[in-house]
């Protein structure tokens with residue numbers, strides 16, 4: 001047997017371990033792995049009127065509980081005869097206690113929780129304690145992964161009781177980028193992505209709304225901007241955007257809105273051609289034109305009414321300034337100001353930062369801004385790494401915060417990056433100072449949209465985003481040193497995604513792979 005052959009065999013064996021684990025063995029099939037888990041070995045059964053109670057009347061919790069029950073049940077018919085069960089193994093409900101109930105969802109909100117599923121001697125209620133509603137939502141996600149419909153008992157069942165799970169995230173920022181400029185994503189598709197993010201405990205949807213190719217969002221201050229959409233129907237109204245934000249918040253997910261300036265903004269000029277340097281040289285945005293900054297101010301003013309996350313993303317990557325130096329009007333403006341093109345790039349980015357600050361936002365910028373003039377950036381900047389390794393290290397050494405998305409490991413559009421590399425990508429690599437480690441606020445996997453639309457986005461995101469989600473949630477010492485060791489558990493999670501209607505691709509292939517032939521979900 002060749003090298004590939006024996007690796008394949010090990011892989012299949014690990015996947016089979018996952019299959020056994022989905023039955024009776026004592027494998028913990030929770031994804032991402034909680035900080036602390038203890039369990040026993042008895043079964044509990046959820047009563048037909050399994051209910052929810054809380055010390056705190058919250059619509060968000062009530063909705064989440066109902067969604068969770070539907071997720072566990074997955075349209076199975078529960079036709080068991082409950083009076084035939086030993087009543088001391090029947091679980092009647094889940095009681096939730098929130099200790100500081102009035103927190104809004106925001107960056108850094110407490111997401112910790114403690115979940116106790118009792119032993120059969122004292123059943124009746126499972127208990128979930130959390131400081132905030134958002135911690136309780138994470139606890140509900142975990143609870144939903146403990147329960148399943150058993151074809152043997154014909155009821156919703158929990159194995160390995162009693163459970164005690166104490167959990168909290170390692171990083172506060174656990175993101176997924178979607179790109180609605182390269183392809184329009186219909187609102188229901190975005191909502192499905194948000195749902196699936198919540199299953200993996202990701203908590204920031206970075207919405208890269210606009211780019212060179214299209215401008216799909218309504219901006220009331222400048223109503224011709226969305227003339228840059230692909231077509232009249234491939235657009236989002238302000239009310240759509242507000243609805244997406246609210247939908248996400250109910251699931252504990254913040255929406256980070258991005259306008260990428262001054263590059264990646266050609267589509268803005270469809271509605272307002274004076275934003276282009278000229279008709280023949282259409283980006284970056286005209287740095288010499290006051291109107292450019294008025295439009296940015298208008299957009300961010302409109303944003304501040306709907307996107308209430310603490311941060312806004314201002315892009316700043318891949319700026320090719322040649323249109324500024326080749327357009328006579330702008331060249332003269334630069335000359336008059338005594339600026340060369342790299343100084344003009346800095347001027348633009350810093351001015352946009354100040355506009356964002358004036359609307360109450362802190363700022364995220366792609367790493368080129370830091371690489372070119374890091375010491376000039378607002379101290380409220382979070383630098384978003386994408387080009388490669390070593391950047392986070394320099395950013396935090398300078399005292400700024402950082403989000404890690406190095407393209408060689410965490411770009412989902414790189415279909416040849418396997419889940420194992422997503423899993424192994426460690427955000428604080430080479431950063432030993434603890435204070436500096438804390439400045440790495442998290443990471444984000446990026447689903448750039450050139451080759452994804454509503455037809456294939458889910459299988460391109462999943463299961464690889466889940467591998468990164470565990471890296472971002474689970475304490476460092478609980479992560480597998482070798483991703484191979486979590487293959488069975490990841491396969492189990494990807495099958496759970498399929499059962500929940502998410503088109504997650506097989507674990508065994510590269511990005512967006514199809515099953516290679518007939519077989520159980522757990523072995524693919």
Ligand SMILES: *[C@@H]1O[C@H](CO)[C@@H](O)[C@H](O)[C@H]1NC(C)=O
Pocket residue numbers: 081082083084
């Ligand atoms: C349900 O189970 C109880 C106790 O085993 C039994 O007495 C009863 O006849 C069963 N009912 C049905 C409809 O099977």
Ligand SMILES: *[C@@H]1O[C@H](CO)[C@@H](O)[C@H](O)[C@H]1NC(C)=O
Pocket residue numbers: 086087088089120121
């Ligand atoms: C019901 O379950 C409890 C706890 O496991 C056990 O002590 C008891 O004997 C069981 N009762 C019956 C009737 O099986």
Ligand SMILES: *[C@@H]1O[C@H](CO)[C@@H](O)[C@H](O)[C@H]1NC(C)=O
Pocket residue numbers: 281320321322323
């Ligand atoms: C920058 O833009 C100019 C004009 O659009 C183009 O000719 C040139 O190739 C670009 N440079 C790079 C490095 O992409």
Ligand SMILES: *[C@@H]1O[C@H](CO)[C@@H](O)[C@H](O)[C@H]1NC(C)=O
Pocket residue numbers: 340341342343
């Ligand atoms: C722009 O000017 C600055 C300050 O004089 C200088 O350091 C930099 O090298 C110049 N950049 C270019 C591209 O000419």
Ligand SMILES: *[C@@H]1O[C@H](CO)[C@@H](O)[C@H](O)[C@H]1NC(C)=O
Pocket residue numbers: 388389390391393429430
């Ligand atoms: C960590 O440091 C090593 C040695 O300097 C370097 O080769 C590697 O690229 C660095 N990794 C990251 C992610 O910065």
